[in-house]
Amino acid sequence: MSFLTIEDVTYSYQGKHPVLHRINWGIEQGEFHCLLGKSGCGKTTLLKLAAGLLQSDEGNIMLQGNEVVKPSAQCGFVFQSPNLLEWKTVIENVLLPITLKRKITKEDRNQALELLELVGLGSYGDRYPLQLSGGEQSRVAIARALIQRPSLLFLDEPFAALDAITREELQDDLLRMCHMHHITVLFITHDIAEAVYLSDVVAIMAQGEIVYRTPVKLERPRTMKMRYQLYFNELCLTLRQVLSGEHS
Amino acid sequence: MKKMPIYSLLLLVLLLVIWEWVAGTLSELVLPAPSVIWMTLIDGLASGYFTPHIIRTASEVLLGLLFGCLSGFIIGILMGEVTFLRKLLFPYIVASQAVPKLALTPLFILWFGFGMTSKVVITALVCFFPLLESTVTAIQTSDTHKKELFKMLGATRFQTLIHLKIPAGMPGILAGLRVSVVLAVVGAVVGEFIGSSEGLGALIIATQAMMDTPLMFATLILLTVFGMILYLIVSWFEKKWLKRYQKEI
Numbered sequence: 001m002s003f004l005t006i007e008d009v010t011y012s013y014q015g016k017h018p019v020l021h022r023i024n025w026g027i028e029q030g031e032f033h034c035l036l037g038k039s040g041c042g043k044t045t046l047l048k049l050a051a052g053l054l055q056s057d058e059g060n061i062m063l064q065g066n067e068v069v070k071p072s073a074q075c076g077f078v079f080q081s082p083n084l085l086e087w088k089t090v091i092e093n094v095l096l097p098i099t100l101k102r103k104i105t106k107e108d109r110n111q112a113l114e115l116l117e118l119v120g121l122g123s124y125g126d127r128y129p130l131q132l133s134g135g136e137q138s139r140v141a142i143a144r145a146l147i148q149r150p151s152l153l154f155l156d157e158p159f160a161a162l163d164a165i166t167r168e169e170l171q172d173d174l175l176r177m178c179h180m181h182h183i184t185v186l187f188i189t190h191d192i193a194e195a196v197y198l199s200d201v202v203a204i205m206a207q208g209e210i211v212y213r214t215p216v217k218l219e220r221p222r223t224m225k226m227r228y229q230l231y232f233n234e235l236c237l238t239l240r241q242v243l244s245g246e247h248s
Numbered sequence: 249m250k251k252m253p254i255y256s257l258l259l260l261v262l263l264l265v266i267w268e269w270v271a272g273t274l275s276e277l278v279l280p281a282p283s284v285i286w287m288t289l290i291d292g293l294a295s296g297y298f299t300p301h302i303i304r305t306a307s308e309v310l311l312g313l314l315f316g317c318l319s320g321f322i323i324g325i326l327m328g329e330v331t332f333l334r335k336l337l338f339p340y341i342v343a344s345q346a347v348p349k350l351a352l353t354p355l356f357i358l359w360f361g362f363g364m365t366s367k368v369v370i371t372a373l374v375c376f377f378p379l380l381e382s383t384v385t386a387i388q389t390s391d392t393h394k395k396e397l398f399k400m401l402g403a404t405r406f407q408t409l410i411h412l413k414i415p416a417g418m419p420g421i422l423a424g425l426r427v428s429v430v431l432a433v434v435g436a437v438v439g440e441f442i443g444s445s446e447g448l449g450a451l452i453i454a455t456q457a458m459m460d461t462p463l464m465f466a467t468l469i470l471l472t473v474f475g476m477i478l479y480l481i482v483s484w485f486e487k488k489w490l491k492r493y494q495k496e497i
Contacts, residue, residue, distance in 0.1 A: 051400060053396060053399060053400060070402070071399060071400045071401070071402055072402075073402060075400075077397070077400045079393055079396070079397065080393075081393060083391075083393050083394055083397050085394070085411075085412070085415070085416075086492060086493050087415045087416070087418070087489070087492050087493075088415075096401065096411070097401045099411070100398075100401050100402070100403045100407050100411065101402075128492045128493075130492070130493055
């Protein structure tokens with residue numbers, strides 16, 4: 001049994017429009033998986049089902065042998081937009097998941113500061129989100145997702161709105177932190193290079209089904225140079241062809 | 249643009265000069281000169297003549313604001329949160345919006361007497377609706393993505409309300425409060441017009457009977473200043489809150 005198992009999951013909106021059709025997937029502990037697909041292919045829905053934000057019509061989703069019926073504190077979620085609360089300071093935003101559970105202790109604050117330090121925003125704790133750039137806001141969102149020390153992290157195109165250089169920096173930061181805390185990751189993107197650079201396994205979704213799956217045989221830690229290797233580019237090409245339906 | 253306050257002040261001086269000059273050619277009963285009004289105002293304040301009236305009107309406005317805004321806020325939250333309540337009450341809210349609230353003053357005086365109660369009730373009623381409406385809208389229109397975040401974090405309905413919906417709706421709620429504050433003064437004064445022996449509104453009616461126009465103007469100035477102070481207090485809070493939504497510190 002995998003760490004996260006998705007079994008025969010089917011989902012449709014209001015019982016009418018089928019969005020997902022009999023999806024099967026498994027993620028082992030510590031692995032980084034990417035779901036790649038065009039918009040509207042159902043990847044965000046699958047992520048929300050796995051996170052317990054939605055309930056499937058049929059099939060099971062198991063996390064360490066327990067069925068997922070509601071969001072668990074063991075899982076972190078990073079949304080498409082940073083989704084920060086504008087009226088709270090950066091550090092209050094990072095501490096939000098704990099604020100909702102119990103009183104904040106000094107250790108919590110230190111941990112939040114440590115996380116901010118890790119994402120390169122150590123001195124930004126007292127600022128308000130709108131005083132930060134888009135990339136900095138995304139970093140805060142990641143720090144917030146990590147404050148509860150999740151064992152599983154879901155990310156829904158978190159870097160889609162960022163410029164290429166910032167995105168690459170954040171990808172490196174994300175990989176570093178997930179490795180450091182042994183976090184299992186399910187990541188959604190429509191950016192092929194991003195998927196290949198980050199993942200151990202890439203899957204392609206189309207019309208509510210997983211149509212392709214490939215391991216990524218690149219060493220870790222990943223480095224910028226790998227992006228320009230032949231293997232990397234060939235894999236990108238294959239994925240690109242699958243996405244446009246040319247590969248069978 | 250930095251000099252704009254100076255220009256505004258100069259305009260005021262110019263208007264006062266013109267007023268003083270025009271007033272010189274008219275009877276004091278029709279248009280008293282600013283200097284006369286000023287003397288009346290200072291005299292009244294120094295002798296304590298205005299004090300009971302100011303206290304009376306201020307307490308009516310503040311009590312009315314307190315009750316009206318508090319109930320508007322609480323019912324607004326309930327209607328924003330509970331769809332059943334919103335659907336049940338919405339037609340009545342629309343209907344009561346159409347009623348000219350101030351026209352109810354004679355009825356309230358009939359019910360609650362000539363004392364302070366009737367004025368507090370009318371003031372509260374006038375403040376109630378703007379705050380109710382802005383609160384309902386603010387609670388309902390909070391961001392879906394943020395609500396999803398709270399769901400992911402396992403927040404209860406109450407926590408979502410306290411940590412998300414109310415603070416997120418604060419700009420709208422404060423805008424409603426700003427409207428309420430101005431209307432509160434109108435409510436109290438109109439209430440006093442109709443039946444009261446004390447208060448700045450009652451004083452205006454009395455000066456009309458006494459044909460003491462300078463005193464009437466002095467009272468109007470007091471009311472204007474009072475309204476402005478309330479408005480400025482709310483604006484100050486609003487600015488302080490909205491500062492967080494701005495890019496610069």
